[in-house]
Amino acid sequence: MDGTAFEFFSIASGFLGGLFVDPFIAFVDRPDKLIQIVSQGLSAGIMYSLVALGFVVIFKASGVFNFAQGIMVVFAGLTVVSLIEIGVPAIFAILLAIVVMGAMAVAIERVVLRPLVNQPGIILFMATIGLAFFLEGFGQTIFGADPKPVPIDALGIPDDKFRVLGDFFRKPVRIYQLDLTALIAGGLMVAAIILFLNRTKIGRALRAVADDNQAALSVGIPLPFIWVVVWTLSGLVAIFAGVMWGAQSQAGFSLAVIALKALPVLILGGFTSVPGAILGGIIIGVTEKLAEFYWRGVLGDGVEQWIGYVIALIILLFRPQGLFGEKIIERV
Amino acid sequence: MTAATLERSAPPAQSEAPTPNARRNFSEELLKVEDISLSFGGVKALTNISFDIRKHEIRAIIGPNGAGKSSMLNVINGFYHPQVGTITYKGQARSQMRPHEAAKTGIARTFQNIALFKGMSTLDNIMTGRLLKMRRNFLWQALYWGPALKEELEHREKVEAIIDFLEIQAIRKTPVGRLPYGLQKRVELGRALAMDPELLLLDEPMAGMNVEEKEDMCRFILDVNDEFGTTIALIEHDMGVVMDISDRVVVLDYGRLLADGTPDEVRANQQVIDAYLGVSHD
């Protein structure tokens, strides 16, 4: 009996130690490793942020929860890659992709959004699930189901790595130029979007539409035009996200599933906050990588598949509107 | 609402021959609020409000828009929690309570902006008012047989009585989302009545109605008060209605208590007249 009890305690203490003690010892023991993992997390996180960003743009301006954002990223990335593959120069490939995403925005406005105007949000949400399925089937028919490598050279994306802090640690920390590019370009993009939303006439119209599209219509804001603008804007973000994400691994439809990770990012950041999307992405990315590396011992492989969701859930329990969302006030 | 309505509704003849209501005697206290203060962030909605509601009376709460009337009802039925003050209901003092607990103790209410269940029929909406009285658990309900069916039918009969009382038999099976405004208000009253309330809170039951609909609604309110002995607290902007049907009136302005008394007293109160007419402070 004592033996069993002892065994139980040793397993339990081993588990709890693995959960609450060992990882933190490892943090201090090998700081270079920690920094390396964090930087990996950053580069994964910024990708989530970019998907979430396209989503926030649409939600902020039209109140539509666009489930198809992930597939749009894949679609945009594959358009660029395929065009380069058939010999189109990179710059034209990107310009053409912008045209394609614009055309897609027009089509979506015509076929999906316009007939569903004034329907409750849940109906539009389900319509975008339908859209996601359609785009996945359509994209696979056009581009084929196999993932494609992104021609990094043709696009002029630097892919070297810096080795830094070699003097301090046993091994230098590797920082990839690809990640830095994504981080800097992503930051610029966010700044541009914030300026666009807050400082331009169209931006103000967008916010009006988001608030109440009936009222916006009554003061003469052209709703279809606004929607096309918004979806094109999120298409632009998608092109960038698709290319950068593809550059990290490959551009293919399996990315669409990973793009679902952008959803906890949204919860964390709040559905309407542009800076929230960026910060939320980074928090989720870093936590995931840390959990996968340091808590694998007790929780097993693949923790990163769900840890982001669990973090988001815990945050929701304390702040139902997300970290940066606007406070919800109930009234009767 | 405006000075004109206030004056029109105050013919001198009425004060000489008091209505039957005014002769009734109310002594027992049903609900008492003391020193209630409520604020949202920095905005003060209610400041040091005290008044009582006695059993079987019709108590009106009036005041200009934004005076805190709806907030007061929300405090009474537990939807808002005041920062300061106590509420004594049926002799029990409390400072906080969840809305469903208020419902359990017999407080029912209607809303300024109708809060019906739009996807359900009139009958089902009123049946929801009986939920608290239904005892069978979901396993019995899954069978829809024996005690569960018997219970369902008992409550159906009660609800049918309310439907008859409110004269809405014809729309029994119509989804309420399709009904015109006046009828929706009536269904909402029906749902509140189905709870067999001791205290019925009505938030602008006659807003947006035409004269005929208002007369109907007044009749229902008076009948409920008379036949079932239900205590009623109502918010209303139409001074004619307020002065006619209420026993005592509370006047709020900017979250403060301005006056409290019988319709005649309130009408004669200088502060109330100032608040409604506006006054030049010189």
Place this chain on the structure above:
Amino acid sequence: MLYREAGQFKTNYVADQAIFPIRQDRIGMAIVLLFAWVIIPAFGTDYFLEIIMINFLFFSLAAIGLNILTGYTGLISLGTGGFMAVGAVASYKLAVIFPDLNIILVFLLSGLIAAAVGIVFGLPSLRIKGFYLAVATLAAQFFLDWLFLRFDWFTNSSTAIEGVPKTLFGFLVTGPDASPFAKYYVALGFVTVFALIAKNLVRSAIGRAWMAIRDMDIAAEIIGIRPLPTKLLAFAISAFYSGVAGSLMLFLFYDSAEPDLFDINLSFKVLFMVIIGGLGSILGSFMGAAFIVMIPILLTLAPDLLGLPISSDLAKHLEFMIFGALIIFFLIVEPNGLARLWQITKEKLRLWPFPY
């Protein structure tokens, strides 16, 4: 002329509260039951019984479960696949650990285990609403997916879970060797009983409480409905249905399945059934399930019939496109789904042939 309720007077509330108050509906239902219980098994081929009917039946059950949660209580869930996985894994483990346990009890207990898991993942619904809740249910899906892949205790150290052969009244009803005939009756029995129970629930007090929460949760609380227990009960019952559906799917249809069969795409599939069939309708759940089950079958049959052979890859892609397009089409044409179209047809029939 055929569908007219004139002259059918109700003299008491029992008759008015009946499940099908109109005589023609009762006759219609009797015919459907006759077909399901006698004619289909008598004349249906093995292929028809197994690939079409059993497939349709367990999906109907899952769709009813999700409809209780999403259609009646208004809580969007993307975790149906996860709850079905719980049911499937639980029934496999129960059948292996307790070889003597009656198969019906195995299925019911699996449903109860799924219900318990459903309650756990339903807890956030007290504070979270709408889209946020939809994302929270995704957490359930991904966590459960991972759990069953990661810990091989659930799969008894093999890559797949299996439908253990079991007998009922002396007949072999599950496992690869059982006849489609026997499997069909087990599936039909479960679906008949639980569809009736679901219909009873949604038309009694608990159903009204769910719909009240769906239509206006604040008003529901003010008339005395406690939000958390009401929502949790919806989660539990919904997960119970999904769990039983998952068990049936494993034991009566696939016989052997890897846990990743129950992935997010399964959740979407059931959600589509509910949308196309009609939110807030038990009948709609059946219609939606039939519709979604038939599409891939027709897509594999149609090209051959038309003499246009297409590759299986293309068929798969087309299936995605058609699913997506149909969802959008239905939402635009009739957001309330096939069940609403059926109701409109019936209203038209009442007046036919003199519509004015």
